[in-house]
Amino acid sequence: MLVHLFMGVGEDYSVCTGTMANSERTFIVIKPDGLQRSLVGEIIKRFEQKGFRFIAMKLIQASEDLLKEHYIDLKDRPFFAGLVKYMQSGPVVVMVWEDLNVVKTGRVMLGETNPPDSKLGTIRGDFCIQVGRNIIHGKDSVESAEKEIGLWLQPEELVYYKSCAQSWIYE
Ligand code: IDP
Ligand code: MG
DSSP states (O other): OHHHHHHTBTBOTTSOOOOOTTEEEEEEEEOHHHHHTTOHHHHHHHHHHHTOEEEEEEEEOOOHHHHHHHTGGGTTSTTHHHHHHHHTSSOEEEEEEEEETHHHHHHHHHOOSSGGGSOBTBHHHHHOOOGGGOOEEEOSSHHHHHHHHHHHOOGGGOOOOOOTTHHHHOO
16 A cells, blocks of 8 residues: 555564654643543644654542652642642543653643643643643653653553654654
């Protein structure tokens, strides 16, 4: 079939060829409200259409202990207890995306923490109204993303594979 000429049938896309130079990983969580409001597909679509690649994804009901650890830096904030309760109020989708500048670009795609400060066209700017229901979490540094990946996922849950689109996305 013609399509096979372009897809490179015979190449093994399950083979890990190592990560691309300068690539990094970010940790994204679709929060319980994002899932309940049926925004999972829309959010994944935005990252996929940008050209990013996911290397892990799972649906999880997070425990209180995990969430307290996840948000440990905010433990003294007045909204901490409510935040943990909100994040525990239903399942979440956790994802690892790996690509060039994915941490910084991911944050731009999310928008600002407080939805009214978020530009239209961003996820929070388009789909939510209040800071306490801002549907998505994403890290703002490579180091903190790596820390959270280690907290939420086992090493074997990260799956490395070669993308057939890479040479069409990068020069
Ligand atoms: P971020 O999610 O944009 O990185 P952070 O300041 O790290 O923002 O706060 C983590 C999460 O805590 C926010 O996404 C939001 O769900 C919640 N949060 C932050 N500030 C407030 C607040 O003033 N009231 C209620 N929840 C808040
Ligand atoms: Mg944060």
